[in-house]
Amino acid sequence: MLEALVPERLGKELRRALVIAGKDVRIYCLKPPVLLFGLVFPFFLFLSFYVGKKGPVAEGIPGLVSISLFFASSNIAPAGMPYERMVRTFQRYLSAPISLTWMLLGKSLAGFAFGVSVSVFPLLVGIIAYGTAIASPLRLVFSLLAGGLCFSSLGTLVASMPTDAPGNVMTVLNFVRLPLLFLSGIFLPLAEMPAWARGLAAISPLAYANDLLKRSAGYSNYYQVWLSFLVLALFSVVFFAVAAWIFHTSRRRA
Amino acid sequence: MASDEPRYAIEVEELRKHYGDLVAVDGISFQVERGELFGFLGPNGAGKTTTVNILTGVSLPTGGRAAILGHDVVRDSFRAKEAVNVVPEVSNAYPEYTAWNNLMFTAALYGVPRREAVRRAEGLLRAFGLFDKRKVKVKALSLGMRRKLVIAMGLINEPLVLFLDEPTTGLDVQSVLSIRDMVRDLNRKGITIFLTTHNLAEANILCDRVAIINHGRIVAIDNPENLKRAARSVQVVEVSFNPVREEAPAEVGSFPEVKEAAKLGDRLRIVTEDPSLTISALNRYADERGLRINYMNTPGPSLEDVFVELTGIRGGRQAEAP
Ligand SMILES: Nc1ncnc2c1ncn2[C@@H]1O[C@H](COP(=O)(O)OP(=O)(O)O)[C@@H](O)[C@H]1O
Ligand SMILES: [Mg+2]
Numbered sequence: 159m160l161e162a163l164v165p166e167r168l169g170k171e172l173r174r175a176l177v178i179a180g181k182d183v184r185i186y187c188l189k190p191p192v193l194l195f196g197l198v199f200p201f202f203l204f205l206s207f208y209v210g211k212k213g214p215v216a217e218g219i220p221g222l223v224s225i226s227l228f229f230a231s232s233n234i235a236p237a238g239m240p241y242e243r244m245v246r247t248f249q250r251y252l253s254a255p256i257s258l259t260w261m262l263l264g265k266s267l268a269g270f271a272f273g274v275s276v277s278v279f280p281l282l283v284g285i286i287a288y289g290t291a292i293a294s295p296l297r298l299v300f301s302l303l304a305g306g307l308c309f310s311s312l313g314t315l316v317a318s319m320p321t322d323a324p325g326n327v328m329t330v331l332n333f334v335r336l337p338l339l340f341l342s343g344i345f346l347p348l349a350e351m352p353a354w355a356r357g358l359a360a361i362s363p364l365a366y367a368n369d370l371l372k373r374s375a376g377y378s379n380y381y382q383v384w385l386s387f388l389v390l391a392l393f394s395v396v397f398f399a400v401a402a403w404i405f406h407t408s409r410r411r412a
Numbered sequence: 413m414a415s416d417e418p419r420y421a422i423e424v425e426e427l428r429k430h431y432g433d434l435v436a437v438d439g440i441s442f443q444v445e446r447g448e449l450f451g452f453l454g455p456n457g458a459g460k461t462t463t464v465n466i467l468t469g470v471s472l473p474t475g476g477r478a479a480i481l482g483h484d485v486v487r488d489s490f491r492a493k494e495a496v497n498v499v500p501e502v503s504n505a506y507p508e509y510t511a512w513n514n515l516m517f518t519a520a521l522y523g524v525p526r527r528e529a530v531r532r533a534e535g536l537l538r539a540f541g542l543f544d545k546r547k548v549k550v551k552a553l554s555l556g557m558r559r560k561l562v563i564a565m566g567l568i569n570e571p572l573v574l575f576l577d578e579p580t581t582g583l584d585v586q587s588v589l590s591i592r593d594m595v596r597d598l599n600r601k602g603i604t605i606f607l608t609t610h611n612l613a614e615a616n617i618l619c620d621r622v623a624i625i626n627h628g629r630i631v632a633i634d635n636p637e638n639l640k641r642a643a644r645s646v647q648v649v650e651v652s653f654n655p656v657r658e659e660a661p662a663e664v665g666s667f668p669e670v671k672e673a674a675k676l677g678d679r680l681r682i683v684t685e686d687p688s689l690t691i692s693a694l695n696r697y698a699d700e701r702g703l704r705i706n707y708m709n710t711p712g713p714s715l716e717d718v719f720v721e722l723t724g725i726r727g728g729r730q731a732e733a734p
Contacts, residue, residue: 167490170523177520185508246504253468254521255493411431412471 162257174256175264182268186238191328196233197276200225207345216291219284220375221344223277224368227302228342231273231309232335235265235317236327243322252409259402262314266398269310274302284375293376297383301374304390305367311397312363318404320411338362343369348380363393418482421446421573421604422467427476429462429628436462438628439476444606446481446572449599451619451636452608455715459628460608461501464577467606468498480573494522497571501578503558507551511542511561514550515568522569529568536564540594556587563594573604580614592618612715616640624719632722639718646671646717647687649710651694652679653703667693679707683717 161167186192204225208218242248251261284290292298316331341355342364348356359365366386373379379386422444429437437459444450452460465471467478469489478485483492505514512533519529537543540560550558559579566574576595580588595618599605609615615622616636623633632639653660660680665673669690672683684690687710698705 161488162490174521174523177517181506181517185506245507246500246502247506249465249470249500250504250518250521252470253493253496253498255490255523256521257490409470410472412465 171256171260174254175260175267178251178256178261178264179267179271182234182238182265183272186234186268187272189237189241191237191324192230192233192272195328195332196230196237196272197226200229203339204344214288216284216288217377219280219288219290220371220377221368222280223284223302224305224342224344224364224371225339226280227273227277227305227367228309228339228364229335230276231269231306232313232316232331234269234272235310235313236331237324238265238268239317240319240322240324240327244324252412258405258409262398262402262405265317266307266310266314269313270306273309274306277302277306291376292374294374297370298374300387301367301370304370304387304394305363308363308367308390308394308397311394311401315397315401315404318401318408320404320408338364341365343380363390366390418479419446420444420479420481421448422450422478422480422606423482424463424467424478425476427463427466427478428474429459429466429471430474435628437466437473440625440628440630441476442623442630442633444573444604446604447599447602449595449605449607449618449620451615451622452606452625453610453612453615453622453715454608454625455610458610458625460610460625461577462628463625464498464500464575464606464608468496468575469493470498494569495571496573496575497522497566497569498575499559499563499566499577499579501581503555503562505550505558505561505565508549510547510549511537511553512546514561514565518565519568524569532568532570533564536567540564541590556583559583559587559591560594563591567598571603573606574598576605576607578608578610580609580611610715612639612643612718613712616643624715624722626715626719631719634722639722642721643713643718645685646683646713646721647685647710648713648717649682649684649687649690649694650676650679650708651682651705652707653698654706655703657701657703664694664697683713 204222208221239248285292316327316334319327319330321327341359341362343351343359348359348365348369351359366381366389369379369381370383370386373383420443425441426439427437428435428439440463452463454460462471466473467480467485469485469492472486480492481495483495485492506517509517515533515536516529519533524532537546542557542560542564545553545557550561553561563579579595580591583591595605595607607618616639619636621633621635622639624631656678661673661675664670664680664682667690669686670682670684674681682690691708694705
């Protein structure tokens, strides 16, 4: 067991996880389910909810960044895994010299890298075209990273469903994501929500990520900053741990 | 790497795999010598793929143990997997990658340095006649080319042990022959090969030794010469008479060289040690009784017949024997 922690071995695992992440980003970022549910769908969802509201566009930018990060980060693994089970490339990872946990880290990293990159676009548009201010660049960067990590772990968790039908996983993914979105405070600020909804919002990681991004752009936040980071970190760990456990269990059954 | 050279390439001891109540692999034991071309022969559902999956880390055993070059496949799976590669039953290259990118990706996954990977990929693609197709996406390759590409992917890390799960099943004759040549060649270069097949002839012409597996159990491990002898003594002749003669199974069954004659639909299926003797006997038999022979054929011996010959047990399982 300790052998798994020897630096030489860790180096190999890390490099191979990066290889998997790179391949996944390259293959899946242009796949229809990723383009549709990771980019187009969240954008129009945002427009349809936000456009009716008055107020400066700049104010909506943190929300749009949150939504992009949320949908894009969580989309790669659920689009990729069932498809890879179907075409049997999934078992390549199992027979390759990389441990299952590191392989999953690579898969999560793909979602993370894709999500963070995608969310930079609305951010730039906001800054350049609508004068969105960045109150704290460092906090902004860490908020994007923490959110991306958490949402890609969520994606990996959904992808752990032992099925080879991509459609099923997409359905479950959206079934999970939409409630989290409506409870996130993006469309209706947390402070204006009824108490019961605010209580439920506490279980939506998107609420914390969006709160952090709002604060980074200089708007008022609802949760303490440290609390938001802590909760996102905890969600990331729990999502990933449960996903890893499910993958290990299904290999025993395979 | 283990400091002292391990004796066996593959060592399997009382290995079992259960899927709920179904016992897919039922306590098998065998050893494969280094450099051997070892065949794993059995009908569909015998447990061949399950065994390969366990040996290559795709699945975990329910019981028993297995080691590759001395590395336990469960406790030391990382090391075990570094020394091997596998060509699974279903060709599984990444469909949206080109042949070239598939090789590069696999190389990186096995830690082959980039320049070395390029050199090997070129060599493999040329050797397998795929160099012209290197920029073609896998989804546009024919079945046979895909199979060859996946074999090339299985060689990119220069494995010491290569698992080939039914490498020729479902391919055209041309591809089958060239893949068999390839396999022989690889083995001559020193790679230990574990090859599964449900094709008796393939096992006989390719392998140094063959394990016969049925219902998750190893029925026999022998060299092809002995298998061929067993196969030769269970040749099959199928015949149908017009008009149908009810007594035929019993009468033909009493020919001296015939082991068994049974009705199979409108035909008589005859297991014999000497098909040509049986054929002339059948002609005489038909003449004497005024029967016309509608149909006569000599299909190769079935695996089932060889099992019976080797074990004396029909159904391949002691408990089910009459
Ligand atoms: N994942 C699985 N779940 C349940 N049963 C399985 C699974 N994989 C294989 N089996 C069963 O195990 C037996 C052996 O299968 P397999 O190893 O694929 O045979 P072979 O490769 O010799 O054709 C079969 O009865 C098959 O149905
Ligand atoms: Mg099989």
